[in-house]
Amino acid sequence: MEAFLSPAAAAEELGPVVGPPLPAHRGVLRSCSKRLAQQLAQLEEGGAQGQRPAIATTAHDGADATGSARGSDSAPVFGLGATTNTAAVVAKPVLRVPLGSEAELPGALAAIRFAYTGEVAAASVREALEVHKQATLLGIEGCGAVCCDRIRSLLIRASVAMQRARCAPGCAAAAGTTSPHGGSGRNIGAAAAAAAASPPHQPFLQLFECPDLLWPAGNSAGHPGFAALLKFARQLLVAWFGDALAVLNSPELRGQMVQLPPRALEALLESDDFGTDTESSVLLLVAEWMAVNRCRTDAATRERLCRQVRLTHLSRAYLTSILPLLAADSEAGPNGTTGAAAGCAAGAATPRRRSGVGWFPITIAEAALIAGLASASPEERSALESLIGDTYDINSPWYGSQPRLQCLVAARERVFGWHVTLTALTAALAVVQEPGGEGGGGGDRTTWVDCSTGFGAGAFANGFLWKPQLAIPAGGSRGDVNASGDGGGGGGGTPCLVLGCHLPRVFDSASGSSALLSRRVSAVTSINARLTVHRWAAASAVSSAASAGSSGGGGARDGAEEVTLSEDEFLAVGDTGYGLPLNALGPSPGTSSPAMATAAGGAQQAAAAAAAPPPVGWSAYLNDGRVTGELVLLPHRAAEAAEGGH
Known part of the structure; x- marks a missing residue:
């Protein structure tokens, strides 16, 4: 048997022969494939009638399909490829197999070996599918089922690895979830870490990444198990990504999601087991x-x-x-x-839409x-x-x-830890105290300090980005911070922990899918959540000042301050609201040391902040050089009612 490329070159009936010869035995070929048996019969009949016995005559040398040496009395009938060895030319029938490219040769060789060994040694899903394709073309019976079994074993191995990841310390399943990625918000960071530590090319992802030509068609004869195999792969795909919140709030999962081929994303979206908080x-x-x-x-x-x-x-x-x-x-x-649809002023230049x-x-x-x-x-x-x-x-x-x-149900609240470093806090306090600066000289503006969640600048929920921030009014005197961020009166107010709702960056005109959205979204929304800031015992603050400058040592938790946000409280998209006053601040919160007050901007200011003791009044909120807390996403009322009804 010889393999040749098809379609052939323009001047030839057949394309060039590729690969080495692969001698085999008539009896083996007849028993493994009706198609090959029929071709052999035609070739032998032609030889009996005095015609040329095959398409080509080759010199056969070496080993048969099993890898064992052949004797001169063997009856090889095909070789994959031409040979230049003419030492012993024996006129024997040669079967030629058309290949789409030379890359298909390993699959064809493996399919022929299956006729001898009954095994498919495929190291990956793609290799198994390539063998499956060639076995189907050659009509080799039983090979397709063994290929499917091999793929299933690879998928089961991946499933076991996922179970182990869920059961690892700190992973999501330790809290009783069904997904290794964020089923429990309290462990959503560990779940994302498990995703990062896992092989990026899971077997079920490989299956969906393979081109259409490698997929068996439907559930027809020759591959009856593929439909069940595909169903199993879809289940693993959904289990891997878990739900929309897990994907959006995990950089690892989000990165894998955007690399999915269309049919994999379609399988994910059409599954009833792929959960979400809202369809948004x-x-x-x-x-x-x-x-x-x-x-x-x-x-x-x-x-x-x-x-x-x-x-x-x-x-x-x-x-x-x-x-x-x-x-x-x-x-x-x-x-x-x-143009005008975006609200451009009359006579203004009309911006050209982006290609996205x-x-x-x-x-x-x-x-x-x-x-x-x-x-x-x-x-x-x-x-x-x-x-x-x-x-x-x-x-x-x-x-x-x-x-x-x-x-989002009671057993799977999502908890996002947030923190603000002492360096960032000290720099912000220096700004509000600068004479004539944004927060000094009697100004009434507020300085905002972003809280890092470990997943970026906030958490995704209800289709929007929710960002916790510290709002530090100018002056440092008692008062309130209103929803728009202005300090009350002219004398400043109490610093607050606030939660703002923002349009996701993917919809922003500068970087996202639509050039219209950021200028035209007029919407209010709400969230069921709990916003918390931790408080620490006084010994913690002393430790912060005494050891490693302001980085501090571990202290004892001394309760927390929190506010629960209801879906009945609405906030405009793009606004910051839901303030939680930091009532445990001591006298004159924000007063800094002389070192901090005299520090210049940039790196010099950061270095001074790192070496300074904790800002006066903030000791109750500082531990290990950070202000910390949590944003907890709570179930919607409808979900709670449905859960209670079961």
Whole structure:
């Protein structure tokens, strides 16, 4: 047997022969493949009638398909490739197998070896699929099933590794979750670390990454187990990513998600086991993927993926603000402009749209209709669907009435630890005390200090970014900080821990999917959450001052201050609110040491801050050189009610 490239070169009937010869035995080939048996019969019949016995005559030398030496009395009938050895030319029939490329040769060789050994030695999912393809083309019976078994064993091995990761100390499953990545918010950091420590190319990801040509078609004869295999891979895929909140709040998982091929993302989105807090987070997840992959996909693929979003379950903020703007982008087309629709002043230059916009294929009219359906009574919805059934695809997930699995339940609260370093705090206090500066000289502005969550500048929930910040008013006297960040009166106020709601960066005009959104989103939203700041015993502050400058040593927790945020309290997207006054601050909070007060900006200021004792009044909140706390995402009322009803 010889392998040749197909289609052939223009001047030849057959393409060039590739690979070394692979002698084999007639009996083996007849028993393993009806197709090969038929071809052998035709060749032998031609030889018996005085015709040339095969397509080509080769010199056969070396070992057979099992790797054992051949004697002269063996009956090899095929070799993969041509040979230049003409020492002993024996006229024997030669079968030639067409290959799409030379890269398919290892799969064809492995398929022939299976006829002798009954085994498939594939080290990866792709290798097993390549053997499966060649075995199907050659009609080698039983090889496809063994290839599927090999893939299943690789998937089971990955499943066992995932179970071990969940059971590792600090991982999510230790808190009784079903996902290795963020099922328990208290361990969401450890879960993300488990993802980072795991092999980046999991077998179930390899399966979805393989090109279409390697996938067996459907569930037809020759590979009846592939459909079940694919179902198992989908289950592992969903278990790996867990839910939309886990993906959005884990840099490792988010990075893997945006690298998924379209069919893997589609499998994830269409699964009823892929949970979320709201469908808005799912749409945000799709936007993140499109920001990276839009240029690599065609319109049909993008529509197929976008159709998996269950639009009638979007939050009101997304239904009334985000979705209409995505529809406006889609209707404008790739060559449209933002123009007057973006609120440009008369006579102003009209900005050209970026190539990344218009990825969500929905019209403004259909977006409005879906928003209406979302709030309609069952009777009204039924009547509307009867009316529009001939115009819109109401069987699409866009119109589906079944919400996704709720990932925020009482047993799976998501807890994001946050912190502010003493260096950042000291630098901010220096700013508010500078004479004539932003916070000095009787100014009434507030200095904002971002709290790091370990996952970036905040946490994603309800389709938005929620950022905890310290708001430090000018002056340092008692008072309140209002929602817009201005200090009360002209004399400053009490520093507060605040939580703000922000449009995700992927929707920002400078970097995201739409050039319109950041200037036109007018929405209010809410969150069920608990915002906490830790307090520490006085010994902790003494330790902070005494050891390692201000870095401090571990102290005893002395309670916490917290505020619970309800979904009945609304906040405009882009605003900062939900303030928690830091009432444990001592007299004249923010008073600094002379070293800090005289420090210059930049690195000099940071060095002075690191060497300075804790700012006066902040000792109750400092431990190990940091102010710390938690942002806890709580279940929605509807989810709590549903859980209580079971």
